[in-house]
Amino acid sequence: MADGRFAGKVVLVTGAARGQGAAEACRFAAEGATVIGCDVHDSAEIGDGVGYARLDVSSRAAWAGVVADVVGEHGRLDVLVNNAGIGVLETLATVTPEDWSRVMAVNLDGAMYGMQLCAPAMRDSGGGAIVNTVSAAAFYGFALPAYNASKWALRGLTKTAALEFVGWGIRVNAVHPGLVTSPMSDGAAEMTEKIRLATPMRRGATLEEIAALVAFLASDEASFITGSDFVIDGGLLAAGAMGEVSYDFGS
Template structure:
């Protein structure tokens, strides 16, 4: 089988994806997986240019096409610009993965209003603006996936009130979008990861010591496991799945 024939068998061949916050951890794993499945992938980053370069290099060394875009997810103009740059470079936008997010585990009474506003700007407003702008370019069979959090079902420990509020907003946004975008053939789903082994929340860290015993599978998830779920949801095989809130948490919330 030649390369051209092989590429046609990939589930996302001919598709263009944008992953927000795609330079590290779950976002990088998603960007790499979508590229491996045949998509040309743009991804945004903010404060980690070296990690963004590493992600782009990994995609390109595997034969994919990558576009790294510096864009602060808290800045609506930057978010809109990332959509425009993706369409300008690749000529289309078929898949949006709203992955960019921040968390500050601080007890409610100690949470500064500016910390809350920062989370709201990235986790809610950034998602709204990216989605609003992306659907202007999407055709039938478009795919949107939000990365939420199992915190919306089970917080597990204190200090997550503001973060849980923002992720709960994303889940509500998802359900409302179903009725607006369904008639256009665009699906929209939310993946809610539980504890995942990342640089911000390592499987051998202090939080893991509190949570792992409560996870029925007895371990943290891996970023590639979240990426595999996202890859399925944006594939043709998931064309009848929309409005779903899918937990990937090792049974933590069961």
């Protein structure tokens, strides 16, 4: 058996074909886990020791199939990372019902189905940990209404899930990245640059910085942590609306 914090553990990461999910999958594998990365593509090469399963998280039936396959093949499930997420660059005035529903289906319904269908398998494995990738945008109003609303809802659902699953030995926590340097933020260059400038550290997180926090929360080192919010944002929330005044003062 491999060494590491996740030796003997089976980990499922959604949205793992690129960006944060890929980095998280590789991190878990490097720490000894059997990892199944999931994404919407028919196939994906994620990294050394990372398996792949096609999963559109917005489909409950697809989730049921993947969970059955994972438990059938590996005999257990210990960690779920609900990382898959999308946004649409539309305002409240312009967002279509279809775009609104699509964002909710992936960001909120997808994480809900994942928790609902993975938790019984985790309970049967003796407990486990769920990490939901939410967003610092779940702490303030943000220009993208569908994205913003889905993330506020997932932040709340994380707490409800933590309470419901505590008796099954499953911890559930939320990670809230500010800006992350990833294909998602690269695809919205103008907004990304504004967020970078509003961030006291004046940069986005690396994928590895996010993966390190996710791995900690999924590990036994976080054994007394559940239902909590973990902001990883280079000081963005601390700065608030007075950021320019505070972090430029005296420099």
